Amino acid sequence: MRLLKSIVASAWMGWQREMEWTNPILSLFIKTVAPTAAVLSAAIVYWFGSSSAGLFTPERLAYIIVGASIYGQVAAYAYVPTSAIAEGKWSNLYPQVYITPTSSIPYLAGRCLASFADSAPVIVISLFVSYYVSSALFGAVPLIYFSFDSVVMLAGTLIVSLPAALALGYLLGSYSVFVSRFEWALPSYVSGLLMIFSEALFPANVLPYPFSLIPGVLPFTYLMRASRAALIYQSWSLYLTSMGYLALGGTLFLATGVIAFNLAEKLARKRGFIDKKVM
Amino acid sequence: MTTTVQARGVARSFHSKTSDVTALDGVDLDVDECEVFGVLGPNGAGKTTLIRILSTLLLPTSGHATILGFDVAKEVDKIRPIINMASGAERAGYEFISARGNLWFFSQLYGASKEDFEARVKSLSSRLELEKYIDKKVYELSTGYRQRMTIARAFINDPRVVFMDEPTIALDVMTARKIREFLVGEAKESKRTIFLATHNMAETEAICDRVAIIDRGRILVCETPENLKRIYGRPAHVVEIRPSPPSMSIFTSLPGIKGATSTLDEERGVATVKLVVEDEDAINRVNMALSNAGIRVLSSWRQEPTLEEVFVSLVGRGFAEREHEIAS
Amino acid sequence: MKLRLNLTLWYRTMYSRAWVRVRSTYGEPLWVAVNLAVPLLSSLAMALLYSSTGLSKFAGFAILGGVMLAFWGNVLWSMASQFNWDKEVGIFEIYLISPAPISAVLVGMSLGGILATVPSAALVTIIGWFFFPTPINPSWTVVLLTFVLTLASLYALGMLLSSLYLAYGREAESLNNAIGEAINLLSGLYFPAIGAGSPFPFAVQIVASLIPLTIGMDALRKAVFQTGNVSSVWFDLALLAVMAMVLLFLGDKALKALEERGRRQGTLVVRLK
Numbered sequence: 035m036r037l038l039k040s041i042v043a044s045a046w047m048g049w050q051r052e053m054e055w056t057n058p059i060l061s062l063f064i065k066t067v068a069p070t071a072a073v074l075s076a077a078i079v080y081w082f083g084s085s086s087a088g089l090f091t092p093e094r095l096a097y098i099i100v101g102a103s104i105y106g107q108v109a110a111y112a113y114v115p116t117s118a119i120a121e122g123k124w125s126n127l128y129p130q131v132y133i134t135p136t137s138s139i140p141y142l143a144g145r146c147l148a149s150f151a152d153s154a155p156v157i158v159i160s161l162f163v164s165y166y167v168s169s170a171l172f173g174a175v176p177l178i179y180f181s182f183d184s185v186v187m188l189a190g191t192l193i194v195s196l197p198a199a200l201a202l203g204y205l206l207g208s209y210s211v212f213v214s215r216f217e218w219a220l221p222s223y224v225s226g227l228l229m230i231f232s233e234a235l236f237p238a239n240v241l242p243y244p245f246s247l248i249p250g251v252l253p254f255t256y257l258m259r260a261s262r263a264a265l266i267y268q269s270w271s272l273y274l275t276s277m278g279y280l281a282l283g284g285t286l287f288l289a290t291g292v293i294a295f296n297l298a299e300k301l302a303r304k305r306g307f308i309d310k311k312v313m
Numbered sequence: 314m315t316t317t318v319q320a321r322g323v324a325r326s327f328h329s330k331t332s333d334v335t336a337l338d339g340v341d342l343d344v345d346e347c348e349v350f351g352v353l354g355p356n357g358a359g360k361t362t363l364i365r366i367l368s369t370l371l372l373p374t375s376g377h378a379t380i381l382g383f384d385v386a387k388e389v390d391k392i393r394p395i396i397n398m399a400s401g402a403e404r405a406g407y408e409f410i411s412a413r414g415n416l417w418f419f420s421q422l423y424g425a426s427k428e429d430f431e432a433r434v435k436s437l438s439s440r441l442e443l444e445k446y447i448d449k450k451v452y453e454l455s456t457g458y459r460q461r462m463t464i465a466r467a468f469i470n471d472p473r474v475v476f477m478d479e480p481t482i483a484l485d486v487m488t489a490r491k492i493r494e495f496l497v498g499e500a501k502e503s504k505r506t507i508f509l510a511t512h513n514m515a516e517t518e519a520i521c522d523r524v525a526i527i528d529r530g531r532i533l534v535c536e537t538p539e540n541l542k543r544i545y546g547r548p549a550h551v552v553e554i555r556p557s558p559p560s561m562s563i564f565t566s567l568p569g570i571k572g573a574t575s576t577l578d579e580e581r582g583v584a585t586v587k588l589v590v591e592d593e594d595a596i597n598r599v600n601m602a603l604s605n606a607g608i609r610v611l612s613s614w615r616q617e618p619t620l621e622e623v624f625v626s627l628v629g630r631g632f633a634e635r636e637h638e639i640a641s
Numbered sequence: 642m643k644l645r646l647n648l649t650l651w652y653r654t655m656y657s658r659a660w661v662r663v664r665s666t667y668g669e670p671l672w673v674a675v676n677l678a679v680p681l682l683s684s685l686a687m688a689l690l691y692s693s694t695g696l697s698k699f700a701g702f703a704i705l706g707g708v709m710l711a712f713w714g715n716v717l718w719s720m721a722s723q724f725n726w727d728k729e730v731g732i733f734e735i736y737l738i739s740p741a742p743i744s745a746v747l748v749g750m751s752l753g754g755i756l757a758t759v760p761s762a763a764l765v766t767i768i769g770w771f772f773f774p775t776p777i778n779p780s781w782t783v784v785l786l787t788f789v790l791t792l793a794s795l796y797a798l799g800m801l802l803s804s805l806y807l808a809y810g811r812e813a814e815s816l817n818n819a820i821g822e823a824i825n826l827l828s829g830l831y832f833p834a835i836g837a838g839s840p841f842p843f844a845v846q847i848v849a850s851l852i853p854l855t856i857g858m859d860a861l862r863k864a865v866f867q868t869g870n871v872s873s874v875w876f877d878l879a880l881l882a883v884m885a886m887v888l889l890f891l892g893d894k895a896l897k898a899l900e901e902r903g904r905r906q907g908t909l910v911v912r913l914k
Binding site (some may be wrong): 325327362365369370371372390393394396397398400406407408410411412417418419421422423424425444450466469 | 646649650654656657658660661664665668669689730731732734735736737738739740837904905906907911
């Protein structure tokens with residue numbers, strides 16, 4: 035019960051921090067601009083390159099729009115644990131949480147969940163806006179299907195990706211616990227590498243061997259595949275296969291993340307990093 | 314003696330959608346060179362607002378003030394080269410640069426030549442005992458040495474007037490003492506004016522030549538610490554009682570009690586009440602009131618007047634009570 | 642005499658502020674690695690995307706975009722929001738009570754920012770060209786001139802933004818995120834946003850042309866990947882020069898107006914206690 039209360043309270047606090055710094059509607063609007071602009075940039079790059087080569091297809095455009103929108107959410111919650119711990123060290127909140135009975139694992143879980151929740155509407159808005167703007171700009175409708183089934187399937191994908199999201203949070207948190215400066219370094223690299231290696235913008239076979247093998251072991255790749263199965267291909271077999279890999283990979287990833295975070299905190303406590311201020 | 318800081322009728326109000334606040338309500342003062350001038354008052358009394366106006370960060374709503382004859386509102390270009398400022402609440406400094414690098418940087422904002430800078434930093438780091446740490450990066454410095462660097466920065470341009478806003482807050486005793494010695498030395502030997510805003514009474518008594526007591530934006534009185542105690546200070550009658558009374562009115566309603574302030578030891582459930590009394594009869598009335606209220610007196614003693622008693626006798630409450638009132 | 646003193650003070654302030662920025666970066670080499678992440682990985686992702694479209698000759702556009710993203714990121718995060726950080730830690734008020742002109746502080750921040758970003762930009766170029774070698778035939782003089790003017794106008798925009806952000810306080814950080822990506826899109830960091838090949842309607846292109854980065858990217862692509870002579874970019878260069886001067890002027894005016902307003906309203910100094 036205490037664990038659940040801890041997670042809920044942390045999620046509430048994370049929500050306050052993400053959304054309540056100004057009017058929530060304005061906050062949502064501002065949060066949506068950046069990922070939507072990024073999706074459109076990717077879409078235009080594809081259109082410009084492929085049109086010049088005479089190889090433009092609406093299906094591939096849809097592939098990029100869906101992937102870039104989902105990636106926006108992954109990028110958002112990649113930064114949350116760093117911010118939770120780095121800001122928490124600066125304000126003394128993190129050490130205070132650490133010494134509570136439930137300590138920091140439910141706290142990070144709550145913060146990641148809050149970010150997950152507030153980025154879900156962002157994905158939906160990015161998808162819609164990018165779909166309509168692309169149609170207007172390129173004179174071709176991206177092959178994305180917004181039906182009840184596809185939306186439900188997408189929602190299912192996002193929920194099943196939660197363990198992977200939390201796992202990423204804990205792994206990055208393991209790093210953040212130790213840093214007293216340059217706290218944004220690793221999350222920046224991780225989110226950048228995920229853009230390349232999670233099939234956000236292109237399939238794995240675009241990468242040269244052996245880099246093309248990496249997407250196959252990342253749970254986020256299956257998040258992309260399941261999302262595309264829901265919105266573009268409308269294929270239950272592809273959807274369920276991808277969801278299976280996502281669930282399995284996410285769970286294993288989560289276990290790894292929690293173990294790593296626990297070890298990191300133990301070592302940080304020994305070396306005096308828990309309350310070492312981040313500059 | 315040259316008057317360096319002068320204020321006449323300085324007032325400042327802040328208007329917002331929800332409230333209007335009068336931070337300063339007609340302040341008059343004159344401060345001379347070679348003087349360590351203290352402005353003493355609780356949080357929210359207007360000390361920082363006064364410093365902000367005098368250091369040209371803020372315009373007064375009415376009244377005028379001058380620094381060495383230059384108007385703070387209209388002649389900022391003439392004032393800024395000759396003043397500087399430091400605060401105990403700031404973390405001013407670029408973390409990845411050494412203390413020396415930071416001091417050099419700030420000296421350049423005043424156009425200091427290389428030779429002037431080298432001479433100043435050598436003198437300041439020696440007097441503030443900063444030499445061993447001067448080449449360390451700021452993030453490596455402890456709070457005490459950071460504050461020494463901050464103080465050094467406030468003197469890097471050889472200013473005529475230096476504004477200090479709680480410079481020793483949160484510092485250990487030794488560092489605080491070092492800084493106070495330094496400030497007195499700078500005032501007397503280098504003929505500067507040190508304008509010190511503080512709510513630390515011990516610090517005020519130790520180093521200030523004159524003290525202006527400020528409350529609710531007004532200067533109540535301005536005198537040397539000794540004169541303040543002599544004229545306004547009353548001996549305090551201190552009682553330790555249990556349980557703590559529900560309100561101070563049990564004391565302040567009694568004739569002969571000028572004011573009261575209290576602290577509570579929650580663990581023991583014991584309140585220590587300091588009463589500024591007019592005469593001995595007042596003490597008897599206090600004992601009677603406590604007895605009637607069923608409050609037990611554990612011990613009592615007499616205390617010679619400090620600046621806190623001066624404040625209490627002028628305002629009727631202590632700093633803590635006044636800060637609580639201002640906050641609510 | 643007074644003019645000489647003023648110029649000396651201006652120069653010393655500008656030099657010392659640039660020195661602080663450069664020293665902070667080169668004194669901690671990890672900064673280069675930190676600043677490298679986003680421009681390098683974004684440009685590699687876009688270059689791979691171009692490759693996947695079947696026309697990898699445009700991958701060079703992506704690398705060039707990454708190089709400029711390094712500088713643009715520096716403008717947004719180390720210039721535009723710098724004064725807010727300075728305000729939080731108490732440095733901003735020291736600038737204000739000193740005789741140093743704020744314009745000198747801004748120019749110093751710009752120069753220091755450019756010098757501090759050069760290593761990241763160079764690494765993006767080297768790594769990007771290693772993975773995606775693209776044929777180019779530039780006149781390096783024209784490229785350098787275009788590059789310098791683009792940076793000048795970009796950092797002049799940064800000066801204006803730093804003044805405006807003072808009015809917004811901590812909300813500026815969130816605005817920065819939104820503005821950054823929106824400008825990346827409109828200005829065509831990785832693709833032509835104006836002229837031939839632009840996907841945008843004419844009205845949008847007009848708006849995009851008001852952003853220095855748009856003109857700069859267009860000019861740089863012409864200088865690096867096309868004919869590369871002055872005649873193809875002279876109009877863009879003139880436009881960039883005018884933009885730089887106008888933005889500098891506006892930035893200085895905005896800051897003076899904000900300072901005066903701040904002194905009147907008491908909003909110049911806000912610090913967490």
